[in-house]
Amino acid sequence: MNIAGQIPPDWTISWIRAYDLGDLAHTAPGALVATGGAGTGVDVVDVDEQAFFDIQTLRFGHVARLRLPWLRFDGTLRLAAGERPVAGRVRGHLLVHSSGFMVVRLTLRADRLEYEGPVTAEVLGQLERAMWVTGYPLRWHVPQGRVVEGNIRCAMNWFFLDFYERAHGRPSGAHIAEWASEGMQGCEKLHELYREGYVGHPFPVSFGAQFEIVNPRLSPLAGSLDREREWQGVIDSLMFPGRGDIRAVPVALGRETLDRWYLTENQALTLLLSGAVDGETDVMDPDRTQLLEYLTLRRAALRCVQRDTQRVLTERLTITRAQLERWQHMVASTTDDYVLHDRIGQLIEPIRGHYTSEILLRDLGDLERQVRANLTWFQERLDTLSDWTGGLVGASVGAAAMVLSLQESIKGVLGDVLGGGPEKVLANHPWEFAGTMLTLMVLSFGLALTLIRRMTSRLNPFSAPATAGPPWSRRRGRRATGSAPPS
Numbered sequence: 001m002n003i004a005g006q007i008p009p010d011w012t013i014s015w016i017r018a019y020d021l022g023d024l025a026h027t028a029p030g031a032l033v034a035t036g037g038a039g040t041g042v043d044v045v046d047v048d049e050q051a052f053f054d055i056q057t058l059r060f061g062h063v064a065r066l067r068l069p070w071l072r073f074d075g076t077l078r079l080a081a082g083e084r085p086v087a088g089r090v091r092g093h094l095l096v097h098s099s100g101f102m103v104v105r106l107t108l109r110a111d112r113l114e115y116e117g118p119v120t121a122e123v124l125g126q127l128e129r130a131m132w133v134t135g136y137p138l139r140w141h142v143p144q145g146r147v148v149e150g151n152i153r154c155a156m157n158w159f160f161l162d163f164y165e166r167a168h169g170r171p172s173g174a175h176i177a178e179w180a181s182e183g184m185q186g187c188e189k190l191h192e193l194y195r196e197g198y199v200g201h202p203f204p205v206s207f208g209a210q211f212e213i214v215n216p217r218l219s220p221l222a223g224s225l226d227r228e229r230e231w232q233g234v235i236d237s238l239m240f241p242g243r244g245d246i247r248a249v250p251v252a253l254g255r256e257t258l259d260r261w262y263l264t265e266n267q268a269l270t271l272l273l274s275g276a277v278d279g280e281t282d283v284m285d286p287d288r289t290q291l292l293e294y295l296t297l298r299r300a301a302l303r304c305v306q307r308d309t310q311r312v313l314t315e316r317l318t319i320t321r322a323q324l325e326r327w328q329h330m331v332a333s334t335t336d337d338y339v340l341h342d343r344i345g346q347l348i349e350p351i352r353g354h355y356t357s358e359i360l361l362r363d364l365g366d367l368e369r370q371v372r373a374n375l376t377w378f379q380e381r382l383d384t385l386s387d388w389t390g391g392l393v394g395a396s397v398g399a400a401a402m403v404l405s406l407q408e409s410i411k412g413v414l415g416d417v418l419g420g421g422p423e424k425v426l427a428n429h430p431w432e433f434a435g436t437m438l439t440l441m442v443l444s445f446g447l448a449l450t451l452i453r454r455m456t457s458r459l460n461p462f463s464a465p466a467t468a469g470p471p472w473s474r475r476r477g478r479r480a481t482g483s484a485p486p487s
Contacts, residue, residue: 006118006119006120007118007119007120007121007123007124007213007234008213008214008215008216008217009110010110010213010214010275010276010277010284011109011110011119011124011211011212011213011214012107012108012109012110012210012211012212012277012282012283012284013107013108013124013127013128013209013210013211013212014105014106014107014108014209014210014212014283014289015105015106015107015131015152015156015206015208015209015210016103016104016105016206016207016208016209016210016292016293016296017103017104017105017153017156017204017205017206017207017296018101018102018103018104018204018205018206018207018296018297018299018300019101019102019103019104019160019204019300020100020101020199020200020201020202020204020300020304021096021100021101021102021164021199022100022164022193022198022199022200023198023199024100024164024167024168025099025100025200026100027167028061028098029061029062029063029064029096029097029098030061030064032064032096032167033064033065033066033094033096035166035167035169036066036096036163036164036166036167037066037068037094037163037166038166041068041069041070042066042067042068042069043066043067044064044065044066044067045065045066045067045093045280045281047063047064047065049280050065050280050281050286050290051341051343052286052287052290052291052294052340052341052344053339053340053341054338054339054340054341056339057339061098062097062098062339063095063096063097063098064095064096065093065094065095065096066093066094066096066163067091067092067093067280067282068091068092068093068094068159069091069092070089070090070091070112071089071090071091071092071106071140071141071142071155072087072088072089072140072141073087073088073089073090073138073139073140073141073155074086074087074088074138074139074141075087075136075137075138075139076137076138077115077123077126077127077130078126078129078136078137079122079123079126080122083137084115084116084117085115085116086113086114086115087113087114087115088108088112088113088114088115089108089112090106090107090108090112090155091106091107091109091112091282092104092105092106092159093105093106093107093281093282094159094163095290095293095294095297097297097334098333099297099301099329099330099333099334100330101297101300101301101334102160102163103293103294103296103297103300104156104159104160105289105293106152106155106156106159107281107282107283108127109277109282121233121234121237121238122237124211124238125237125238125241127209128208128209128211128238128241128267129241130151130152131151131152131153131206131208131209132151132208133151134150134151134182134183134184135150135151136150136151136152138150138151138152138155140154140155140158142158142162142176142177143172144172144173144174145174146174146176146177147177148177148180148181149181150180150181150182151182153182153204153206154180154181154182155180156204157179157180157181157182157187157189157190157204158176158177158179158180160204161176161179161180161189162176186202186203187202187204190202190203190204200304200326201304201307201308203303203304203307204300205296205299205300205303205304206266206296207266207268207292207295207296207299208265208266208267208268209266209267209268210267210268210269210270210283210288210289210292211238211267211268211269211270212269212270212272212275212283212284212285212289213269213270213271213272214272214273214274214275214284215231215271215272215273216273216274231271232247232248235248235262235269235271236248238267238269239262239264239267239269240264240267241267246360248262248264248269249262249354249357249358250262251263251350251351251354252350252353252354253347253350254349254350258273259271259272259273261288263351263354264358264361265361265362268288268292270284270285270288272284272285287343287344287347288347290344291340291344291347294340295351295364297334298334298335298364299364299367300334301330301331301333301334301335302331302334302335302364302367302368302371303367304330305327305330305331305371305374305375306367306370306371306374308323308327309327309371309374309375309378310374312378313374319378319382321382324375324378324379324382327375328375331368331371331372331375335368352365410433410436410437410440414432414433414436418432
């Protein structure tokens with residue numbers, strides 16, 4: 001649907017994506033931003049002032065934020081009338097969470113866009129498409145005179161990999177611009193880090209784009225039926241790109257408000273009657289923007305576990321108990337609504353209700369239930385397979401009993417070796433006899449314990465022989481203080 005009407009001059013567009021921190025997952029968020037955020041023009045954001053998270057989350061430093069310098073881009077937009085040149089500057093924002101994930105948000109404000117002609121819904125729509133279309137003709141001018149070519153995800157890859165290198169104590173280099181490239185099957189550098197065991201999940205999880213538009217003419221005092229119909233067409237084109245048969249429905253916030261909030265699986269739109277850009281977050285509604293970041297964080301953890309468990313099920317792989325515990329931690333640490341401030345929590349239920357009523361949208365709660373069902377199946381299966389270890393424990397006790405039953409034979413051997421005969425071993429060599437018995441008992445227990453640990457630390461949930469486990473089973477639990485991945 002091509003809407004020719006001009007967008008009001010006050011607007012923003014943000015792109016949101018989450019990454020697995022890999023071997024940095026065990027480092028506190030505050031320490032990570034102190035090392036990974038070292039650089040000119042980088043600001044550590046005071047998360048306390050935002051009042052977005054609960055007081056305990058803030059006090060114990062479970063989250064940290066960075067605001068990065070402006071990044072210039074240029075290229076062309078693929079409009080219906082032909083390609084048009086475009087340029088501008090985006091600001092990067094990072095959210096580091098103790099669950100082991102980081103959210104990257106790039107925001108473009110209206111005053112930072114360089115474009116000849118009116119900014120229409122089609123222009124904003126192409127900026128949204130620039131996140132998803134592989135090879136979109138954009139160039140991102142990163143530091144050191146390097147250029148990253150490609151869609152918005154390539155620029156986000158650069159921000160993540162630059163942060164990752166700095167967090168490992170290595171300076172940002174020109175090679176990161178080459179690493180950031182992304183094709184149809186993902187970023188090759190992330191998959192290389194995955195194969196080497198440095199990251200556990202090589203597929204970043206994207207929310208998509210968030211639009212914010214200030215339009216005072218939507219006020220009931222200035223509204224008209226024609227204007228309302230025109231704007232409904234604008235909204236539909238932004239929320240459902242390429243579809244002319246679906247009407248976007250706002251989220252029912254449960255209270256009287258003149259602002260409108262639209263939400264789909266990969267797009268969000270906030271229509272405001274008035275507003276100004278917040279100087280710290282570069283958006284007009286920091287609460288809803290940060291909520292989308294947090295929901296993206298939650299989606300990332302759930303999708304990563306879903307992809308891992310689905311691969312195990314499909315390829316019949318072996319998993320470790322440590323990996324199952326890591327999956328459970330990822331889900332539990334990102335699905336608690338009460339880590340948010342009470343003011344933000346009021347938006348959670350309207351979102352749930354919106355996804356429930358809109359049958360074309362996949363509910364994030366359904367993903368959570370699917371993941372939890374997969375984890376429950378794995379846990380029950382592995383518990384069933386490990387029940388037989390009780391037999392090994394019994395075998396170890398039996399081995400000790402067998403050693404005790406061999407006293408006479410041991411006396412005979414010691415009598416022949418030490419002299420004096422079996423009947424005088426206890427009288428002439430009591431310590432040697434006691435030491436021999438104790439040594440045999442310790443060896444029997446040790447052998448049984450080793451066998452138990454070896455057999456239960458890595459169990460196959462399937463009865464058929466398993467193939468080798470994926471790379472995340474090798475190094476996923478290693479702390480960041482260890483050796484860093486090669487550049």
